[in-house]
Amino acid sequence: MALAWPLDTMHTTSTLILILAVFGASSVEMVEALTIVVAAGVSRGWRSALEGAATAVVVLALLVGFIGVPLIHYVPIDTLRVVVGALLLVLGLAWLRKAILRASGHKAPHDEDRIYAETVAELSGDASGGAGRDGGGGGVAGGGKSRDGVAFAVAFKGVFLEGTEVVLIVVSLGASQGRLGLAALSAGAAAVVVAGVGVLVARQLSEVPENTIKTVVGVMLTSFGVFWVGEGAGVRWPGSDLAILGLVGFFVLVTLAATAWMRSLLPVPESVPSSVPSS
């Protein structure tokens, strides 16, 4: 089955990278989703926020099943690999670009604390003036047992939007290697770990080195993208799946070099030195 561990080194390598890529990507997206869910829970009530998050997770899992399984069974593997590789390339390059701009100081880092504060403020304001916006099913903000439609919708939307990219990655990597179950399991494990840590610290995960994880995942997605596009088009990589490791190494070097280069392009501040500009 899809979950069986391959014995040869080449497949073990690609399986390991698959797990790491999916787990990392899911962790990053889940941290962002958790920030929104916690903000909705704190400001509007936990029950509705958790129900919204859980509903989104179920919908995302259904999407993986409904899209991924037919892809594996009905689409020719070479076509699938080119399409999947293209998607991974677009996604991976975009993640790398953003990570390089953030690491070099050209772009402000993702600030979970700020997003959390703004979300709570907005939802708290909505609780006093805009409860019941969902057209009757709204309930009372923070109110004990009645369902709060706004908290449900915000949590659902947050988890669903952040999770959609995870679904794409799970389906892409899982389907192209015929390991959809393993990819879904890795994503599920990441969600459980992030949610567990979120419960333990009972707040948003601002300490998570999100940009570092994003860089690593971006490197992996780009490497997989180039590899699968080549494979699907008929290119035979030296070392077969082991070539992915070479691609990972190459894109790590490119990322490091690009970060250093971009850092050197930062304007030198005249008075107070600052590594990260506010804009």
Next chain:
Amino acid sequence: MTVLRRSLRAFGDFWWDFLIGDSPEFVLATGVIIALAFLLDEGRLVATIVLPLVAAAFLLGSTYRGRKRAARPAAQEEAPASRVSPPTP
């Protein structure tokens, strides 16, 4: 009908943001890489060198271009409002 239209629009918006977003050059990069992969499928060594190099070149070019865009107010790019606001009825 409204729900269907809204869903289709949201679906289209997602794919537009995903594929184009603020770095449309990556779609071009992907197209070039796919075309090169098919053109060079016989030249195994050449393809395995050229494809990663093309991806890297587009990444560097886009990042360099992104540095100018990032100099503008970043608040708009990171504004969480769209994620926070619940769906309009």
